[in-house]
Amino acid sequence: MSAKEMKERAILQKKVSQKHTPTGKHSPKKTQVTEARAKAQRTKLDVQANTRALVVGEEELPKSPKSEGKQQSLQAKRRAEMTVEHAVDDYLQDHEGGNHSEKTVEWHRTALGLLQTYLEEQRKITRVGEVDSPDISSWFTHMRKVPGARGKIRSERTIQTYARSARAFFHWLVRQGTLTDNPFARVVFPK
Numbered sequence: 001m002s003a004k005e006m007k008e009r010a011i012l013q014k015k016v017s018q019k020h021t022p023t024g025k026h027s028p029k030k031t032q033v034t035e036a037r038a039k040a041q042r043t044k045l046d047v048q049a050n051t052r053a054l055v056v057g058e059e060e061l062p063k064s065p066k067s068e069g070k071q072q073s074l075q076a077k078r079r080a081e082m083t084v085e086h087a088v089d090d091y092l093q094d095h096e097g098g099n100h101s102e103k104t105v106e107w108h109r110t111a112l113g114l115l116q117t118y119l120e121e122q123r124k125i126t127r128v129g130e131v132d133s134p135d136i137s138s139w140f141t142h143m144r145k146v147p148g149a150r151g152k153i154r155s156e157r158t159i160q161t162y163a164r165s166a167r168a169f170f171h172w173l174v175r176q177g178t179l180t181d182n183p184f185a186r187v188v189f190p191k
Contacts, residue, residue, distance in 0.1 A: 082178060084119055087128045088112045090176075091169050111165035118142055128178055133186035136166065140190050159190050 091112070095105050118139050119125040125135060143159050154162075166184070173179045 082128050083126050084116050084128055084131070085126075087173060087178065088116055088169070091172055094172070107161070108165050108169070111162040112169055114143070114162060115139060115166050115169075128173060131170075131183050133183045136183060136187045139166075156190060163190050 092105060092109055095108060119131065119135060122142065123135050123138070125131055140159060140163065143154050143162065144156075145153070148154050148158075167189070170179070170182050170184045174182045
Protein backbone atom coordinates (compact mmCIF):
# COMPACT_ATOMS: atom_id res chain seq x y z
CA MET A 1 0.00 0.00 0.00
CA SER A 2 1.32 3.40 -0.93
CA ALA A 3 1.51 6.39 1.34
CA LYS A 4 -1.28 8.05 -0.61
CA GLU A 5 -3.60 5.03 -0.16
CA MET A 6 -2.82 4.86 3.56
CA LYS A 7 -3.63 8.55 3.94
CA GLU A 8 -6.95 8.14 2.07
CA ARG A 9 -7.84 5.13 4.22
CA ALA A 10 -7.10 7.07 7.44
CA ILE A 11 -9.30 9.95 6.23
CA LEU A 12 -12.10 7.51 5.37
CA GLN A 13 -11.88 5.83 8.79
CA LYS A 14 -11.98 9.21 10.48
CA LYS A 15 -15.12 10.19 8.54
CA VAL A 16 -16.81 6.92 9.45
CA SER A 17 -16.03 7.33 13.14
CA GLN A 18 -17.26 10.95 13.09
CA LYS A 19 -20.47 9.78 11.44
CA HIS A 20 -21.20 7.43 14.35
CA THR A 21 -20.07 9.80 17.10
CA PRO A 22 -20.89 13.36 16.00
CA THR A 23 -19.78 14.95 19.24
CA GLY A 24 -17.04 12.44 19.80
CA LYS A 25 -18.55 11.41 23.14
CA HIS A 26 -20.99 8.50 22.76
CA SER A 27 -22.38 6.64 19.84
CA PRO A 28 -26.13 6.91 19.24
CA LYS A 29 -26.50 3.23 20.10
CA LYS A 30 -24.98 3.73 23.57
CA THR A 31 -27.23 6.76 24.19
CA GLN A 32 -30.29 4.74 23.21
CA VAL A 33 -29.31 1.95 25.57
CA THR A 34 -28.78 4.39 28.42
CA GLU A 35 -32.13 6.06 27.78
CA ALA A 36 -33.86 2.67 27.64
CA ARG A 37 -32.32 1.64 30.95
CA ALA A 38 -33.37 4.91 32.58
CA LYS A 39 -36.91 4.53 31.27
CA ALA A 40 -37.10 0.94 32.55
CA GLN A 41 -35.83 2.05 35.97
CA ARG A 42 -38.41 4.86 36.17
CA THR A 43 -41.18 2.43 35.22
CA LYS A 44 -40.01 -0.06 37.84
CA LEU A 45 -39.96 2.63 40.56
CA ASP A 46 -43.44 3.83 39.56
CA VAL A 47 -44.81 0.29 39.79
CA GLN A 48 -43.23 -0.19 43.21
CA ALA A 49 -44.69 3.10 44.48
CA ASN A 50 -48.15 2.20 43.18
CA THR A 51 -47.93 -1.25 44.78
CA ARG A 52 -46.94 0.27 48.12
CA ALA A 53 -49.83 2.72 47.92
CA LEU A 54 -52.27 -0.11 47.25
CA VAL A 55 -50.88 -2.24 50.07
CA VAL A 56 -51.19 0.63 52.53
CA GLY A 57 -54.66 1.36 51.17
CA GLU A 58 -53.90 4.86 50.02
CA GLU A 59 -54.94 6.23 46.69
CA GLU A 60 -52.58 8.42 44.82
CA LEU A 61 -54.20 11.80 44.95
CA PRO A 62 -52.15 14.79 43.97
CA LYS A 63 -51.94 17.23 46.85
CA SER A 64 -51.93 20.92 46.26
CA PRO A 65 -48.78 22.64 47.46
CA LYS A 66 -50.87 24.97 49.61
CA SER A 67 -52.57 22.19 51.58
CA GLU A 68 -49.29 20.30 51.87
CA GLY A 69 -47.60 23.37 53.38
CA LYS A 70 -50.42 23.85 55.89
CA GLN A 71 -50.24 20.22 56.94
CA GLN A 72 -46.47 20.40 57.43
CA SER A 73 -46.73 23.57 59.50
CA LEU A 74 -49.43 21.99 61.69
CA GLN A 75 -47.27 18.93 62.22
CA ALA A 76 -44.25 21.07 63.06
CA LYS A 77 -46.31 23.10 65.53
CA ARG A 78 -47.68 19.96 67.17
CA ARG A 79 -44.21 18.48 67.44
CA ALA A 80 -42.71 21.67 68.84
CA GLU A 81 -45.27 21.46 71.63
CA MET A 82 -43.80 18.09 72.63
CA THR A 83 -42.38 18.12 76.14
CA VAL A 84 -38.65 17.88 76.65
CA GLU A 85 -39.19 14.78 78.78
CA HIS A 86 -41.14 13.01 76.04
CA ALA A 87 -38.58 14.00 73.39
CA VAL A 88 -35.69 12.70 75.53
CA ASP A 89 -37.52 9.41 76.09
CA ASP A 90 -38.14 9.06 72.33
CA TYR A 91 -34.48 9.83 71.63
CA LEU A 92 -33.25 7.24 74.12
CA GLN A 93 -35.65 4.62 72.72
CA ASP A 94 -34.37 5.42 69.24
CA HIS A 95 -30.82 4.79 70.47
CA GLU A 96 -31.80 1.52 72.12
CA GLY A 97 -33.58 0.44 68.94
CA GLY A 98 -30.52 1.45 66.92
CA ASN A 99 -28.48 -1.19 68.74
CA HIS A 100 -26.26 1.31 70.56
CA SER A 101 -24.35 0.11 73.58
CA GLU A 102 -25.82 0.40 77.07
CA LYS A 103 -22.97 2.73 77.99
CA THR A 104 -23.87 5.12 75.14
CA VAL A 105 -27.53 5.14 76.10
CA GLU A 106 -26.61 5.73 79.76
CA TRP A 107 -24.32 8.62 78.76
CA HIS A 108 -27.16 10.26 76.82
CA ARG A 109 -29.60 9.59 79.67
CA THR A 110 -27.29 11.34 82.15
CA ALA A 111 -26.50 14.36 79.97
CA LEU A 112 -30.05 14.90 78.73
CA GLY A 113 -31.45 14.34 82.21
CA LEU A 114 -29.25 17.17 83.46
CA LEU A 115 -30.39 19.38 80.57
CA GLN A 116 -34.05 18.53 81.18
CA THR A 117 -33.78 19.23 84.92
CA TYR A 118 -32.00 22.53 84.29
CA LEU A 119 -34.54 23.68 81.71
CA GLU A 120 -37.50 22.83 83.95
CA GLU A 121 -36.15 24.11 87.26
CA GLN A 122 -34.00 27.07 86.29
CA ARG A 123 -35.62 28.30 83.03
CA LYS A 124 -39.20 27.03 83.50
CA ILE A 125 -39.09 25.43 80.03
CA THR A 126 -41.03 22.22 79.47
CA ARG A 127 -41.58 22.26 75.69
CA VAL A 128 -38.96 21.44 73.07
CA GLY A 129 -40.06 24.36 70.90
CA GLU A 130 -39.31 26.83 73.70
CA VAL A 131 -35.60 25.98 73.93
CA ASP A 132 -33.33 28.61 72.42
CA SER A 133 -29.58 29.12 72.17
CA PRO A 134 -29.31 31.36 75.29
CA ASP A 135 -30.93 28.56 77.31
CA ILE A 136 -28.26 26.11 76.16
CA SER A 137 -25.43 28.57 76.79
CA SER A 138 -26.71 29.26 80.29
CA TRP A 139 -26.87 25.48 80.91
CA PHE A 140 -23.14 25.30 80.14
CA THR A 141 -22.48 28.12 82.60
CA HIS A 142 -24.67 26.44 85.22
CA MET A 143 -22.71 23.18 84.89
CA ARG A 144 -19.43 25.07 85.38
CA LYS A 145 -20.63 26.68 88.60
CA VAL A 146 -22.85 24.09 90.32
CA PRO A 147 -21.22 20.95 91.76
CA GLY A 148 -22.22 17.56 90.38
CA ALA A 149 -23.66 14.59 92.27
CA ARG A 150 -20.32 13.92 93.99
CA GLY A 151 -20.01 17.49 95.25
CA LYS A 152 -17.23 18.50 92.80
CA ILE A 153 -17.30 21.08 90.06
CA ARG A 154 -17.47 19.36 86.66
CA SER A 155 -14.39 19.42 84.47
CA GLU A 156 -14.47 21.13 81.07
CA ARG A 157 -14.10 17.73 79.45
CA THR A 158 -17.26 16.50 81.19
CA ILE A 159 -19.14 19.61 80.10
CA GLN A 160 -17.96 19.07 76.52
CA THR A 161 -19.18 15.48 76.66
CA TYR A 162 -22.62 16.54 77.91
CA ALA A 163 -22.70 19.26 75.25
CA ARG A 164 -22.02 16.67 72.50
CA SER A 165 -24.94 14.61 73.73
CA ALA A 166 -27.26 17.63 73.76
CA ARG A 167 -26.08 18.68 70.29
CA ALA A 168 -26.80 15.19 68.93
CA PHE A 169 -30.23 15.31 70.59
CA PHE A 170 -31.16 18.61 68.93
CA HIS A 171 -29.84 17.42 65.56
CA TRP A 172 -32.07 14.36 65.96
CA LEU A 173 -35.08 16.60 66.74
CA VAL A 174 -34.49 18.51 63.50
CA ARG A 175 -34.09 15.29 61.48
CA GLN A 176 -37.33 13.97 62.99
CA GLY A 177 -39.13 17.17 62.02
CA THR A 178 -39.89 18.12 65.61
CA LEU A 179 -37.92 21.36 65.28
CA THR A 180 -37.45 23.41 62.14
CA ASP A 181 -34.11 24.86 63.17
CA ASN A 182 -31.49 23.74 65.63
CA PRO A 183 -30.92 26.08 68.61
CA PHE A 184 -27.45 24.52 68.91
CA ALA A 185 -26.49 26.11 65.60
CA ARG A 186 -26.16 29.49 67.32
CA VAL A 187 -24.33 28.25 70.42
CA VAL A 188 -20.61 28.56 71.03
CA PHE A 189 -19.51 25.05 71.86
CA PRO A 190 -17.58 24.74 75.16
CA LYS A 191 -13.80 24.49 74.80
